[in-house]
Amino acid sequence: MNTEGLIGSYGERLAALTAERGPLCVGVDPHPSLLASWGLDPDARGLERCARGMIEALGGIVPVFKPQSAFFEAYGAAGIAVLERTLADIKAAGAISLLDVKRGDIGSTMDAYAAAYLSDGSALAADAITLSPYLGFGSLDGTIELADRGGRGVYVLALTSNPEGTQVQHARAADGRTVGQIIIDEAGIRNAARRKAGASLGPVGVVIGATIGHTGIDFTALGGSILAPGIGAQGGTAADLGEVFAEATRFVLPSTSREVMSAGPTPGALQAVATRVLGQMKAAIGLR
Amino acid sequence: MNTEGLIGSYGERLAALTAERGPLCVGVDPHPSLLASWGLDPDARGLERCARGMIEALGGIVPVFKPQSAFFEAYGAAGIAVLERTLADIKAAGAISLLDVKRGDIGSTMDAYAAAYLSDGSALAADAITLSPYLGFGSLDGTIELADRGGRGVYVLALTSNPEGTQVQHARAADGRTVGQIIIDEAGIRNAARRKAGASLGPVGVVIGATIGHTGIDFTALGGSILAPGIGAQGGTAADLGEVFAEATRFVLPSTSREVMSAGPTPGALQAVATRVLGQMKAAIGLR
Secondary structure (H helix, E strand, O other), rough: OOOOOOOHHHHHHHHHHHHHHHOOOOEOOOOOOHHHHOOOOOHHHHHHHHHEEEEEEHOOOOEEEEEHHHHHHHOHHHHHOOOOOHHHHHHHOEEEEEEEEEEEOOOOHHHHHHHHOOOOOOOOOEEEEOOOOOOOOHHHHHHHHHHHHHHEEEEEEEEEOOOOHHHHHOOOOOOOOHHHHHHHHHHHHHHHOOOOOOEEEEEEEEEOOOOOOOOOOHHHOOOOEEEEEEEHHHOEEEEHHHHHHHHHHHHHEEEEEEHHHOOOOOHHHHHHHHHHHHHHHHHHHHHO | OOHHOOOOOHHHHHHHHHHHOOOOOEEOOHHHHHHOOOOOOOOHHHHHHHHHHHHOOOOOOEEEEEEEHHHHHHOHHHHHHHHHHHHHHHHHOEEEEEEEEEEEEOHHHHHHHHHOOOOOOOOOOOOOEEEEEOOOOOHHHHHHHHHHHOOOOOEEEOOOOOOOHHHOOOOOOOOOHHHHHHHHHHHHHHHHOOOOOOOOOOOOOEEOOOOOOOOOHHHHOOOEEEEEEEEEEHOOHHHHHHHHHHHHHHHEEEEEEEHHHHOOOOOOHHHHHHHHHHHHHHHHHHHH
């Protein structure tokens, strides 16, 4: 039954779900110190109880979950098996999975990453993944095409808030644009070509740190979702969103991790924090 | 028995093994069309027969194997289990494993990647991995430190030969240096601080396409290994190495994949091609 006409685009699905639940992405970052705070051992079993416990508690209220692949890869094949089950849980809960893998490569290698993370039938298929553009935005085109055909999306790293990031991201091309600006422009070009009539969001999102401050960049031309990590315990506030994104704030998907996860493992405590942050983000961003 | 004093540094181990076997890295890139040409199905079982068959045939003559993680990730947890066994085979054969993962992240996430790929006791531990610097070279420092402590190394993407790569890699910082140059300079600074007395190579290598042509960059200041993909079927020749690297050609680890793998699955045929390419690279580069 899943013919192309019946699958919503990633932008449509994201807009509908955030309109219903609120604009928020919750990171699933089961790092060793978090497992310890949940009373779990740093092994694949502890990983599974933490990651799947998050989805069990929050799967019905949070629109987007962002598992961080590194914390699963750290346990080898056993950890990846937990990631497969976590992604299945997110799907079963009716939420969107945004797998944070930051992959970036060329040719048949990039095709293999797309097959792993953005293809129907793959055990690791997610609704969207993060990508890294060091090899040039064009190296990601085949992956974007595959994602969009299956109603999936991508988020390309653009401007991050870690201080070391400016070394690459603020370097300038011959035409004067910074690398970060170029990535945003390139994403906008792909979205303009792929956005369905009437849809506000195309399949190509970007990652922009919530705390990078005023950039002078007009993000409204992007036509895609803006993943903005750093909300909550990492320092970003609703006011920061307005400062960075201005008119484009309505396209922002703010992401938080530590603030929610550290409230666990009790489901009620996780739900209370998630509900509070969802309320803050609804107030800051409004509905699309 | 593996106390720190007894572990050679990555640079020492690489120099010794390439002096003995010749300067060559053979990619383990089991993509679907290669599996088909070996008469194997595109599943985890076919993947295992291909990847481990490569090491069984070539483990005693090739110094460095570079498994491409994407082709294993494409089969989910089952593929990662094959990667674990492939890495164990490389170690058992006395060769060096250079796992091509191109990871790049910050903070506790980058720590988790380092734990997965560069830590004793991890099922996915390799002798070296590739890293991507889009988040800034400094974001990789903790990983470099951990790698070096365990006698391991890293290769940071710098200048790649795909045409789209110049968009990011040729952008310029305020001081006029290109991003690619900055990555090479930063690697050189880390190597100068870590290179053991008398060792020619520090733990921080860079990835430079074998076919990028003349750059004007002096690579001798790097003090680390230069992974140069693109030799053989991908178009690069011994003459290209001299043109790109000049005096630094002796630090180059040329990498080939299709030329060797496509000779399989017969072990004798794989060995014949690998031996021939090893001979060409010895002639082009000489011993360190």
